[in-house]
Amino acid sequence: MRSNRDRALDAAIDLLGTEGLRALTHARVDQRAALPRGSTSNYFRTRAALLQGVVDAMVAQESPAVDFAFAPRTTTELVDELCRLFDLMMGPNRVMTTARMTLLLEAGHDPGLRTTLVGGRRALEALVLPALARLGAPDPHAAFDTLTVCFEGLFMHRIAGHGDPDPRTVFDAVVRGTFHGNHVPTAVTLS
8 A cells, every 4th residue: 555655746746747837736735645634745845845756756666667678688679668668658657757747847947856857867877877888889878868858859749749750760760870870960051
């Protein structure tokens, strides 16, 4: 059985992913989690503490799926696993993914939240970097950054309803460029 603290975090993630940042209040979390009034405040005294708890909970819940995805033996398997991970995050985990994108946008205005999200990103990076190095990425950190940006862009595109691009095509191009030296020009001259 989930603890009241975990139920509060689940409810906070659900609120962020379904109603947006403005819906995230201690009282709304209590209501959504069916907890006695004031429960969320007992666990997370401030909004910043609640957001830290949300980020930590998301990392804990998604780390097993990310860890599994980054055990491929070839770059072809990596593309397959990236697609599987994308389908998981935009299917059964869509609300959590939407909550994360909501927080990423808010982090542009909130330095404290930005710091919190960097901590979550470092935890996921620690899972991914060894696999990227093992697969032969010339620069595993750059490969991680590229894949992260790719995922975030695809998530935002899908969440915003701008269409449904085939993630396999995108991931295949990104992995080929990252691992096989197909470089995009750093500057383009427009006439």
